[in-house]
Amino acid sequence: MSEITRETETAYTALGFYHKISQLRADTWNALKRDLGRIVRLNDAAEERQLAKSIDIKLTRLEIIEDYHAFPSKEDFGHLWALFGREDFVQLEKVVKRLVRTLISESYRRRHVDLSESDSDSEGLEALDALAQLRRGHPASNSSAQPYFEVLIVDAMSLQEEDVVREAFHNLRRPEDKFIYDTVTVRSFEDALIAILVNPNIQACMIRYEFPYKSKYNLSALRNYLEGISEKELESKTEAERSLLLGSMIGEIRPEIDQFLVTSGDVEVTASADIRHFKRIFYRETDYIEQHHTILRAIDDRYRTPFFDALREYSRKPTGVFHAMPISRGKSVTRSHWAGQMIDFYGINIFLAETSATSGGLDSLLQPYGPIKKAQEYAARAFGSRQSFFVTNGTSTANKIVVQALVKPRDIVLIDRDCHKSHHYGMVLAGAHVAYLDSYPLNDYSMYGAVPLREMKKTLLNLKRNGQLSKVKMLLLTNCTFDGVVYNVRRVMEECLAIKPDLVFLWDEAWFAFATFNPTYRPRTAMHAARTLRDRYRSEEYQAEYDAWKTEFDKLDPDDDATWLDNHLMPDPETVRVRAYATHSTHKTLTSLRQGSMIHIYDQDYRQKVESSFHEAYMTHTSTSPNYQIVASLDVGRMQAEMEGFELVHAQIEAALTLREQLYTTPLLKKYFQVLVNKDMIPLEYRQSGVDTFYDPVSGWNKMEEAWAHDEFVVDPSRITMAIGKSGIDGDTFKNEYLMNQFGIQINKTSRNTVLFMTNIGTTRGSIAYLLDVLIKLAKGFDRRWEESSRPERKIIEHKVKSLTEELPPLPDFSSFHNAFRPTPGSPEGDIRRAYFLSYDEENTEYLRFDNNELQKQMAAGRDVVSASFVIPYPPGFPVLVPGQVISEEILHFLQALDVKEIHGYRPELGLIVYTIEALERTTDCAD
Numbered sequence: 001m002s003e004i005t006r007e008t009e010t011a012y013t014a015l016g017f018y019h020k021i022s023q024l025r026a027d028t029w030n031a032l033k034r035d036l037g038r039i040v041r042l043n044d045a046a047e048e049r050q051l052a053k054s055i056d057i058k059l060t061r062l063e064i065i066e067d068y069h070a071f072p073s074k075e076d077f078g079h080l081w082a083l084f085g086r087e088d089f090v091q092l093e094k095v096v097k098r099l100v101r102t103l104i105s106e107s108y109r110r111r112h113v114d115l116s117e118s119d120s121d122s123e124g125l126e127a128l129d130a131l132a133q134l135r136r137g138h139p140a141s142n143s144s145a146q147p148y149f150e151v152l153i154v155d156a157m158s159l160q161e162e163d164v165v166r167e168a169f170h171n172l173r174r175p176e177d178k179f180i181y182d183t184v185t186v187r188s189f190e191d192a193l194i195a196i197l198v199n200p201n202i203q204a205c206m207i208r209y210e211f212p213y214k215s216k217y218n219l220s221a222l223r224n225y226l227e228g229i230s231e232k233e234l235e236s237k238t239e240a241e242r243s244l245l246l247g248s249m250i251g252e253i254r255p256e257i258d259q260f261l262v263t264s265g266d267v268e269v270t271a272s273a274d275i276r277h278f279k280r281i282f283y284r285e286t287d288y289i290e291q292h293h294t295i296l297r298a299i300d301d302r303y304r305t306p307f308f309d310a311l312r313e314y315s316r317k318p319t320g321v322f323h324a325m326p327i328s329r330g331k332s333v334t335r336s337h338w339a340g341q342m343i344d345f346y347g348i349n350i351f352l353a354e355t356s357a358t359s360g361g362l363d364s365l366l367q368p369y370g371p372i373k374k375a376q377e378y379a380a381r382a383f384g385s386r387q388s389f390f391v392t393n394g395t396s397t398a399n400k401i402v403v404q405a406l407v408k409p410r411d412i413v414l415i416d417r418d419c420h421k422s423h424h425y426g427m428v429l430a431g432a433h434v435a436y437l438d439s440y441p442l443n444d445y446s447m448y449g450a451v452p453l454r455e456m457k458k459t460l461l462n463l464k465r466n467g468q469l470s471k472v473k474m475l476l477l478t479n480c481t482f483d484g485v486v487y488n489v490r491r492v493m494e495e496c497l498a499i500k501p502d503l504v505f506l507w508d509e510a511w512f513a514f515a516t517f518n519p520t521y522r523p524r525t526a527m528h529a530a531r532t533l534r535d536r537y538r539s540e541e542y543q544a545e546y547d548a549w550k551t552e553f554d555k556l557d558p559d560d561d562a563t564w565l566d567n568h569l570m571p572d573p574e575t576v577r578v579r580a581y582a583t584h585s586t587h588k589t590l591t592s593l594r595q596g597s598m599i600h601i602y603d604q605d606y607r608q609k610v611e612s613s614f615h616e617a618y619m620t621h622t623s624t625s626p627n628y629q630i631v632a633s634l635d636v637g638r639m640q641a642e643m644e645g646f647e648l649v650h651a652q653i654e655a656a657l658t659l660r661e662q663l664y665t666t667p668l669l670k671k672y673f674q675v676l677v678n679k680d681m682i683p684l685e686y687r688q689s690g691v692d693t694f695y696d697p698v699s700g701w702n703k704m705e706e707a708w709a710h711d712e713f714v715v716d717p718s719r720i721t722m723a724i725g726k727s728g729i730d731g732d733t734f735k736n737e738y739l740m741n742q743f744g745i746q747i748n749k750t751s752r753n754t755v756l757f758m759t760n761i762g763t764t765r766g767s768i769a770y771l772l773d774v775l776i777k778l779a780k781g782f783d784r785r786w787e788e789s790s791r792p793e794r795k796i797i798e799h800k801v802k803s804l805t806e807e808l809p810p811l812p813d814f815s816s817f818h819n820a821f822r823p824t825p826g827s828p829e830g831d832i833r834r835a836y837f838l839s840y841d842e843e844n845t846e847y848l849r850f851d852n853n854e855l856q857k858q859m860a861a862g863r864d865v866v867s868a869s870f871v872i873p874y875p876p877g878f879p880v881l882v883p884g885q886v887i888s889e890e891i892l893h894f895l896q897a898l899d900v901k902e903i904h905g906y907r908p909e910l911g912l913i914v915y916t917i918e919a920l921e922r923t924t925d926c927a928d
């Protein structure tokens with residue numbers, strides 16, 4: 001590993017993000033405005049002094065934050081300080097009010113605002129309009145204006161020089177430019193990193209001449225994130241080396257930012273160094289015009305939406321429709337006597353864009369060559385994959401495509417049993433032999449965590465000892481889980497590859513597409529981990545590390561399981577192949593119409609071994625009439641994520657942290673609701689950092705990075721699981737009767753005693769406030785219910801609370817496949833396809849009831865009772881039985897204790913469908 005990469009990694013993991021900076025910024029400006037409103041009305045000198053001190057503190061704090069933003073500018077701030085110095089609070093209040101309005105309306109994005117001049121009417125109206133829209137829940141859209149961004153300039157120049165540079169770029173603005181931008185100058189290495197963390201408007205960065213390492217501010221709060229960079233080492237680096245290191249760190253934290261290096265002409269150094277993070281190198285003499293156009297071009301590269309553009313273009317062309325699809329161009333509805341309301345509701349554009357044509361500037365999803373191909377290439381850039389593919393039927397289909405592309409009948413797949421049902425069906429279709437992996441249970445909350453690495457290694461070893469390792473093809477895991485448990489993806493791949501060097505990984509990231517756009521989350525995505533590992537295994541440093549490790553490892557007994565399970569394994573760089581696939585429900589966490597999903601690939605063997613089978617699998621599962629609106633929305637969703645994913649995800653996490661803080665600290669809420677934190681959802685053995693909770697009332701959210709950098713599992717704080725057992729209401733009832741029916745709040749996951757609140761990039765502070773308001777109302781209602789209940793009624797409530805907090809049936813592990821479906825006796829994998837299709841012949845199955853002990857009696861008499869179908873209770877929504885699985889006592893206990901209304905694959909009046917003894921005997925004979 002190169003020096004730069006190593007340093008980048010350490011610093012990067014410690015960097016994280018300043019979690020609540022934008023709320024802090026907005027709140028401090030508002031608080032300042034309030035203070036000024038009070039001080040101008042005060043008559044008491046002592047109080048005035050006190051308040052002036054508080055204003056001073058707020059201005060000082062804001063000056064630090066605003067130093068990293070283009071608006072308000074440094075001159076603007078100088079103006080504020082001058083007014084403060086003159087104690088002209090009346091004028092200061094006016095200016096601050098105007099400034100706050102400008103920030104709310106974002107009018108600084110559209111035109112230059114000079115705070116030393118007086119307010120203009122249009123600005124005031126614009127701000128009022130923006131506020132009104134925000135109140136109505138429709139924030140001002142900037143769609144028709146030139147999009148605005150900021151360029152970060154890193155250069156230790158003087159304030160006067162900064163003015164000159166800023167002015168020079170301002171003067172280049174032309175009305176016909178596609179974008180408008182302003183500059184922000186920072187003067188040190190540290191400041192550059194802080195700027196890109198706190199200012200999401202920064203889209204491009206010019207790293208210019210000599211700059212020191214240290215920031216002029218003593219930013220202790222921000223400094224925490226900069227630990228791990230050795231100051232001495234940095235100070236001793238040459239100008240070029242320091243610039244390159246800064247470029248690579250910015251690339252790790254915000255890879256979407258377009259970076260340019262401006263050198264003083266040290267051509268040799270830059271030519272021989274790793275300059276992949278820079279779009280272009282400018283020499284000192286390059287003129288501003290050249291730089292201006294290069295910046296605009298780079299931004300345009302990300303802003304482009306090839307397929308969406310092609311579709312809009314198509315919709316404007318007059319065409320005669322002589323193919324099937326009467327709704328195309330709205331023909332079947334515009335003149336309809338009955339169906340016109342569709343146009344009223346959707347507007348005409350959606351119909352103008354509906355077509356089945358693949359010509360006329362459009363493209364074919366099944367065989368892309370034009371704008372869809374381009375759009376997919378851009379998606380690969382955005383998500384850090386080698387190849388990306390759009391899928392218009394959700395991740396349910398994406399998963400089946402990947403499995404079919406890679407797995408042939410009788411290949412072994414290791415898979416978490418509580419995965420999404422599309423995987424189980426995918427296994428049936430592919431004819432895979434399945435080795436189910438158990439996640440650790442969270443019995444107190446009736447839900448699962450995730451699969452421990454030890455369990456995966458154990459299963460791989462078991463297969464190895466049974467001579468089956470060569471058949472193992474894939475490890476399939478869900479990251480993050482529905483409940484937000486996140487794997488240490490890199491560690492899992494690293495150690496499993498040490499046992500099976502060509503293992504393919506399918507990471508179901510249905511819920512994790514957004515993670516790519518946040519620096520703390522990104523390393524736990526499949527694409528990032530795959531790229532990091534590939535770079536690592538190709539380096540000389542890794543070879544040396546591996547050799548040293550192998551020498552020690554070879555001294556241990558390979559037949560002892562502990563040798564494999566208790567040591568951190570390292571793959572052989574000579575044989576290892578990095579092969580990772582990820583499936584995203586883009587529609588779940590980013591902008592996309594429903595069913596818009598993507599497959600991302602980082603597979604060193606893709607071109608040689610997979611490309612054609614992938615194509616066939618894609619053809620198998622993709623409609624020949626894919627929905628163009630979904631494809632266009634994926635294209636726009638990608639663009640948005642590349643332009644403002646960092647900002648949106650940051651805001652989402654800020655909103656979630658605010659919700660969590662309130663739930664942790666409000667006594668009334670704590671009485672009935674408990675938000676699960678890291679320690680509740682992850683047993684200590686999987687928390688190497690020992691971090692119990694990310695939040696500390698004194699130091700805030702400082703522990704998050706530490707846990708995310710090291711632990712086997714972490715909880716994604718943007719998904720909030722709340723235990724509600726103390727309310728005496730079960731999850732399902734709470735969801736439907738309380739949240740939905742009474743307050744119109746939708747959620748989609750519950751367990752027996754928990755509900756899950758998911759935030760997303762559309763979650764606003766307003767929606768969080770509403771939820772908190774509702775929860776407080778509910779808690780007050782529970783208080784009232786208790787106060788007004790009679791003694792017997794209270795007994796009923798107590799009984800319910802006890803049942804929901806203490807009487808929780810332990811979650812059953814996967815028992816085993818019956819021998820009739822086990823191709824290799826003693827080995828864990830099962831032929832799920834054979835078990836699935838055996839039930840198609842009615843005479844092979846019978847129903848047994850367990851509510852009348854019929855089934856239990858058969859088991860007691862020694863019969864292996866084997867399920868002939870999937871049995872999936874909702875919640876929790878994973879199969880407690882799969883076809884071919886032996887029914888165990890634990891599973892029956894669990895089913896009996898469940899109080900849910902919906903169990904797929906189970907008909908209470910008939911019982912469970914199982915295989916007859918004869919069918920099993922016949923199958924076993926065939927297998928023999």
Ligand SMILES: Cc1ncc(COP(=O)(O)O)c(C=O)c1O
Nearest residue numbers: 394395396397420478508510585
């Ligand atoms: C883990 C997981 N994978 C896949 C899917 C299916 O995704 P889609 O709804 O996009 O088909 C889901 C849906 O909830 C899921 O939770």
